[in-house]
Amino acid sequence: MARNIISFHALFKQGFTYSFDKLYGSIYVFKNGVFIFKSLPCDGVYETVTFVDNLGNSVLHIDSSIGVEKACLWHCRLRHISKKRIAQLQKDGVLESFDLKSDDVCEACLLGKMTKSPFKGSFERGEGLLDIIHTDVCGPVRSTTRDATRFYVTFTDDYSRYGYIYLIKHKSDTFEKFKEFKNEVENQLGRKIKMLRSDRGGEYLSIEFLDYLKECGIVSQLTPPRTPQLNGVAER
Structure with missing residues (x-):
């Protein structure tokens, strides 16, 4: 309106x-x-x-009938339809006759009809096991486990695509599960985790978590906001 x-x-x-x-x-x-x-x-x-x-x-x-161009007013009233459709409605006698300027720009249309450019190109891949670990937390899910768990965290190796899943009751439990995952895979494979790739979830940005990564020499790679494509391995 x-x-x-x-x-x-x-x-x-x-x-x-x-x-x-x-x-x-x-x-x-x-x-x-x-x-x-x-x-x-x-x-x-x-x-x-x-x-x-x-x-x-x-x-x-x-x-209120003064100050707004009729072309703009009807464009908004008719849910931002195109000028071609407005002209057709005028031709059919549904709308009154008024001028349609070719240089009119509707800011709402520009914002609402914009699309993101596709993500193309190659992404950095790990050259060996544990070089890059993708992680993400999912939940809360509607169906709970017997012990009322509604979240889970995943850790996926970029090189092998082998993944681990841990059930957690709260997002804050992610840090403890990462330490459990790290101790197991590094002991079993005889290699060290080099990079942890995650979104900007608060569970990955705690001072305790970041300090632990620095202490272990693990690079925390955070994807930009609102770009789940850059963390696609974990998202899928």
């Missing part, structure tokens, strides 16, 4: 009262016996509002 709206019900709840002009259909608004403003009907809608002072002189006149 391209206009602000006065709710007469909201005004009534605030102590305003009304009287109606039977001849012209106008609404006169009062509060505590003092005349505040009157509203004039236009095609079934009260569009024109006139405020007056104590002497009855008009001090402010608002006409």
